[in-house]
Amino acid sequence: MVLERGEVANSWRRERWDSLRLLTPNWQSRLPGLGYEGPDPDGYMTAGEVTEFIEHFAKVSRAPVRTGVNVTSVRRAGDGYHVTTSRGEMHARTVVIASGACNAPSLPQFSDAVPASVEQLTPFGYRGPGQLPDGGVLVVGASATGVQLAAELRRSGRPVTLSVGEHVRLPRTYRGRDVLWWMDESGLWDERYDEVEDLTRARRLPSPQLVGTPERASLDLNALAATGVELVGRWAAVRDGRALFSGGLRNVFSLADLKLERLLDTFDEWAKTDGYEAEAGPPERFAPTRVPESARLQLDLRSGEIRAIVWATGFRPDYGWLDVPVVDAKGQLGHDGGVVASPGLYALGLPVLRRRRSTFICGIEDDAREVIGHLARFLAERGWA
């Protein structure tokens, strides 16, 4: 049974902004037995199209979904779990947590100290530029969300300042192909969680600075700066109504540029050894991220310069309903490739759950087969199959 608090594809319907498109090209939208069949395989679906795609999958796979059912508690009981929901209680021998890692926005503590005269939005509440007052916007975080919203708000004519911490820089295309084609084909996305050098870090990586547009444009910080977006360092604190930014901006640019270079080196190596060299365009390298002459270290939030803040500072999961002691001090679920340390309890759809591709639409099938394989053996061992 699949319990869904809202409708199928709920977060795509309710928790994302109007102009949102997938970062991944449509041909990468592969679910078990269902691929993208539309006219634009190299294009990027809108949130609405993703919703339709997932709804269609729910129908053709005949998944036993119960919508409008909010799970308020899961706790161990007897040989399984007692599940309390808004529509009644049930007992289950096994439970798969598929609520994802993005249940609530992550905000820094000092967001409380922002003057009330400045409107604050997160990706959950943001729908489009029309919602915001006229005037300057401070976008916090240079993840995919951050750069996309900064670009959109800048296009609306507003002055935009983007606060940049560590980020992942990627070109949209490389040597003539979508960069995610390279991630997929080269096997990088198939790197397993038990092979990744620093798993904790890999699981916390911000989404790469990509946007899905028909022009397949790159949306890195140089592109943003060219449209007039002001770049400042990572927002560190609020003091006396002033936002204080890090003076270490140059190094986060270096870190991202160096990491990109290493990635492209890996792609080029793979292209050589896998015989793709002839078909691909020539290797490219991209201009280093340009450091502003002198980036501002502070901004007076009381001056009226900034009328709104958009927090693109990431998300966190909400396990408030999970009454099993498997959540760590930082609110993260403990698991080994999706197998949680409580018999019969599993997880799917978390970052690098089993592979780097785990949180992408094309990553769920292999993960699901393996995790459910474990679940099936668990039931069989107990004679419950």
Add this chain to the structure above:
Amino acid sequence: MTTVANGVNVQALLEAREVLKDAPEAAQFTWRASAKWQGGVHSTMKVQSFFGLGEEQGHNDEWTFEADHPEVFAAEDNGITPIEYLLVGLASCLTAGVASVAQNRGIQLRSVESTVEGAHDVRGILGADTDVRNGFNDVKVTFTIDADASRQEIEALVAQSQKRSAVFDALTNPTNVTVEVA
């Protein structure tokens, strides 16, 4: 991976990292210095004890530092300026970081030298212009590194060193500082 010899006991640091992940109280250190005015703008500082891993600790020796201002500041030049100590701190912290990261990444260093420059408009501290800040306007560190590594790998060492540097963070990010009278 070949064992390189940069002299950093990376194994001990990695073990400490694992242990301290689950023992945050033990990770709380307090570094200390005491200062005594000597007259003019000359002070003598001593550093010996510190707190960490749940108990009082100490350096093997007590270290003494003099600070003063130079003659162009109408002072006696009995020691370097307080602000030069920050540059000393930054250079040494980043250098230690380069060595540690190099050791961890199996890169053999042959020499690591750096120069640090802090651009400072002294009208701030003289009170000559309230639009001028007291501290540095800009700090620039230039590393010259000879190592068994590509330029890209060396740049990555330096970038990673900044990422994990205490003094780099203390200079680039705001820090709460409380000054009281006993």
